[in-house]
Structure formats: structure tokens, C-alpha cells
Amino acid sequence: MKRVMTYAPVSCRHGTARRADYAARRPPPAAVRAWQKKLTPRPPRKDAVVPPTRRAVGTRQRDRARTHNTHPHTTQLIGDDYTSKTTLKVKCAPKSGPPISYTIEDEVKPDGVAGKLTLKYVEPSTGISFDKVTLKGSAYGVEASKTVSGVKCKAKLDPFDVGTLSGSAELKESNFTATCGADSKKIVGSATASPFAGGVLGFSFEYPTGGGALALSAGGSATVQGVFASCIYTSKKVFNFGLMFDATPDITVAATGDSTGQDSACVGLKWMCGSALAGVTSLGVKTTTAALSLVAVKKFGKDATLAVSASSKYDAPGAPAYGAQLTIG
DSSP: OOEEEEOOSOOOOOOOOOTTTTTGSSOOOHHHHHHGGGGGOSSTTTTTTOOOOHHHHHHHHHHHHHOOOOHHHHOHTTTTTTOOOOEEEEEESSSSSEEEEEEEEHHHHHTTTEEEEEEEEEEETOEEEEEEEEEEEEEEEEEEEEETEEEEEEEEETEEEEEEEEEEEEESSSSOOOOOOEEESEEEEEEEEOOOOTEEEEEEEEEEESOOOEEEEEEEEEEEEEEEEEEETTTTOEEEEEEEEEEEETTTEEEEHHHOGGGGGEEEEEOOOOSSSSOOOOOEEOOSSSSSEEEEEEEEETTTOOOEEEEEEEEEEEEEEEEEEEEEE
């Protein structure tokens, strides 16, 4: 059973700051955004009590390169605990009975509370996994998957709107991953390979079925002497950068940005306090050209975590915003 209540003011996504002119900048295509995650590093789990050693981090990174799973994101270190929602989330996975798990999520909005119910069910006779059966207001959604001859096939649709049908297939080997997918608007695909330990190279494409230019992106990531870095060139003729390293065994630093200018930069660090600071498990700080944000996390026993955050805009330092997140279970 898990309950989550969140409210926090600031987030950093796609490696860019939320600037005043952000709305004028088109985000990269969905296929590019999904593929970028494969080339960007992620920090240790935020709920880890014992700070990861450099050896442990290196082992995890080598495992990721070998399995060719999606590379973790720097944006998690500079984005976790900085959400802009107030939610209550309850998760339950009964140990007895049918193999069904469910999540109930309520989000508090100015005009009321929006509820969402998500079920996950594995059909034992066929092996089909209904990864998400979602009911949100009057909207429905079904996501199902099954692995056939080493290829993971997925489908997604709204049962009351056949036009929403989309599908994808993924082939994953030890040093290679290829995906392709399509819906009513576009055809997408990507491929990544690990030519050497700790390194990933890849590309992705997106082609609009209604006509238009083919969107391509390419890039790579590598771990060298404990420093994890990535660089991606997108179809918007923009380079996206990511960087993560352990300044000390207890402090991880991450940064994201792109070639549009300094306003896109976001830098953050996370300190796993351990026993150095009584009552606090970790401290985090991040900054963009627009705002400075702080967060303190405290873990209680096995199943409870409290995060308290604050953010202040540089052009309005006298009006800070505060947020908190409580996770139980």
C-alpha cells in the first residue's frame, strides 16, 4: 500500500530551464525525447540511505551498458522532488488472488479533484500483460504487451476511439537495441549500440504520415574515469548535453543544457548526508538562470520518505515558493 502527497514548485525537463520564451520553442518530437533518455545519465536512487560508492556506481553503469537498457537521466537528479502537483497516490499489489495490481491517484486542482485509476494484469494463459488499463474522468486507455521470439510487442488505444491505436516493437540484445512504432500520425524508430564498455551510440527518426520532413537525431554517451557525459544532435539543429559525476563518494553533480544558449543550463547536486547531518537523509540544490531550488529528504524506516522543498526566482527573491512530498509504502 503506497500513499503519496506532493506539492512542489519547480521542475527541469528536457535539460532546459523554464524561461519566459519557452513556449515559443518547440520541443523535440516524441521519438527524439524518448531516445534522448537512452543517452542521459541518472543518479543513484533518491531513496537510498547508504551513499553509493564509486565502485558501486561504476558497476551499475557497466551493467546498463551491457544490457543496453535506457541510460538513466541527469534530469532525475535535478528534477526529482520538484514537481508542481498536489497528489494523493495509493498503490496496491495483493499477494493472494488474481495477478492484479492497481493505483489510485487523485490530483488536487483549482476546480476540484481529478481522479485516475490504473490497473495492471497479466493474463496467465496467453502471457499477455495489460501494463496499463486506465480510467481518468471520461477517458479510457489500454496498454498491452507480449514478447514473441525475443521481440517485445506493444499496443495502446482508447477502446472507444480506434483512431488512437498505436503499436511498437522492440528487439533487445546484449549490445544492441532497436525499436520501431507507428500511430495514425507518425512512424518512429531508433537504434542504439554499445561498441565499447560504458559507451552508447545511436540514432532515431520520426516521419509524419500526413507529410512533412523526416526528423533525425544522433548522438552518444560514455563513462570515462567516473564521469558520465552525453551529446545528442537533434533535427532542430540543436545539441543537447548531459553530464554527471561524483564529486565525492557522497555528492553527485549533474548538469543539462543545449546549444541555444546559457538560459538552457540547469545544474544540480545531491548530497547523501548519511550520519553527517542528523535528521536528514539527503540534501539537494539546483539552479537555472531563472531560479534557485533546495530540497531536504528524510527517510523514516523502510516505507516513509518526507521531502521538503523551496524555490525562489532571481527576479523576485522576496516571494519564495514552498512544497512538500510525503511517500508512505
